[in-house]
Amino acid sequence: MMETKVITCMETDDMDCLAEAGEILKKGGLVAFPTETVYGLGGDAMNPSSSRKIYAAKGRPADNPLIVHICRWEDIYQVVSGNISCRQALVNAKKLADAFWPGPLTMILPKSPTIPYETTGGLDTVAVRFPSHKTALALIDRAGGFVAAPSANTSGKPSPTLAKHVLEDMNGRIDMVIDGGAVGIGLESTIVDLTVEPPEILRPGFVTCKMLEEVLGSVETDAAILEDAKGLAPKAPGMKYRHYAPKGELTIVSGNRDKVISYINSKIKEEKLQGRKTGVIGTVESVGKYCADVIKSAGSREDELSAAKRLYGILREFDEENVEVMYSEAFAESGIGQAVMNRLLKAAGHHVVKL
Ligand code: TXA
Ligand code: MG
Secondary structure (H helix, E strand, C coil), X not given: CCCCEEEECCCCCCHHHHHHHHHHHHCCCCEEECCCCCCEEEEXXXXXXHXXXXXXXXXXXXXXXXXXXXXXXXXXXXXXXXXXXXXXHHHHHXXXXXHHCCCCEEEEEEECCCCCCCCCCCCCEEEEECCCCHHHHHHHHHCCCCEECCECCCCCCCCCCCHHHHHHHHCCCCCEEEECCCCCCCCCCEEEECCCCCCEEEECCCCCHHHHHHHHCCCEECHHHCCCCCCCCCCCHHHHCCCCCCCCEEEEEECCHHHHHHHHHHHHHHHHHCCCCEEEEECCCCHHHCCCCEEXXXXXXXXXXXHHHHHHHHHHHXXXXXXXXXXXXXXCCCCCHHHHHHHHHHHCCCCEEEC
C-alpha cells in the first residue's frame, strides 16, 4: 500500500496546483484526473513501466489496451505511424479532429514505433484522445504530452464520475487523485476505428454515429455492441469483459410506460416477499410510482444527458446499499441514449424484458 495524496483542481482554478502531479507522472507514477467523460487513471504513455503499473492498480487484463491522451493535435504524429499506407486513416483523423477535438472521441489508428506495446496491450494499433477538460489538458502538458489513461475504476466496476468513486477503488494503489468535481458527460468516450474502411464504432458515446457520418460519410457500428448481439465478440478488447456489473441482479424493462411501471412493481412485491432488498432506476416522471426499497432517478426523460451523467453513480450506490434485485426502465436509443443503453445492457448481462 502507498499513500494516495488527494488535491483539488477545478477547471476554473489556476493550473499551478498541477506541478507535483506532472512530476509524479514524469517519474513513472500514477495520477487519477477528471476528464469531460469519466475520471482517468494516468501514467506516462511512453514509459512501459507506468503502463504495467496501471494494469496492476486496476487489476486489468494485460490484453486490454490503454488510451493515449494528448493535448495538441500535432502530437498525434508521435503517436501514430507515419507510414504511407496509413495516410487515409490520418486524413480521416484530421477531419474528425477538426469536428470533435478536443472532446469525447477516441480514434484507433496504426501505432508509431515510439509507443510501447505495454501501452497498446500488444497491438499494432493505438487509441488516441484529445480531451477538452481544462485540468486534464494542463496535466497532460505538464507530464510531457502523452498520458496513457483507462477509466480510473477497478476492472469490472462502473467508471468513476466523482473523485470519491476513484478513491473507493484506488486508495493506497496510486500516487495521487486530482478532484475536479463531477464530470460533465458521465459515460466513456466514443471509440471509432479508423484502420478499417468504412470506419467502425467500437464503443458508443456522446459523439454519435450520425455525427461521425456527417464528417466521414458511411460509418459502421460493431455488431457486437448492439442490443441483440449475445455471443458476438466485440472488436475493442475491453468491451468483451463484463464491465459495469453491479453486485445485485439487474433487469431492464422496456415498453409502454404504464405497463413498465406496473410490471416492475409486481416483480418487486414478489421479491420483497422472498425477503430480498429491491431497487429501481426510473426518471423524475416515474420515481414517485414505484414501491422498491431503494428508488433512483436518472433525471428527466426530456434531458437525455442526465441519464448518462447519473448511471454509473447509481450503480455504485446500489452496491453500497447492498441492493439484491434491481429493475431499470429502458432509455431511448437515439443520441447519447444509445450509449446509455449499451452500458445498461452490459450491467444487466443483456437481461431485458420487452412488454
Ligand atoms: O472517456 C474515456 O475514453 C476514458 C477517459 C479517461 O478518457 N477512458 C476510458 O478508457 O474509457 P478505458 O481503458 O476504460 O477504455 C478504453 C477502451 C477499451 O475498451 C479498450 O479495449 C479500447 O478502448 N481500446 C484501446 N486501444 C484499442 C485498440 N488499439 N484497438 C481497439 N480497442 C482499443
Ligand atoms: Mg474502462
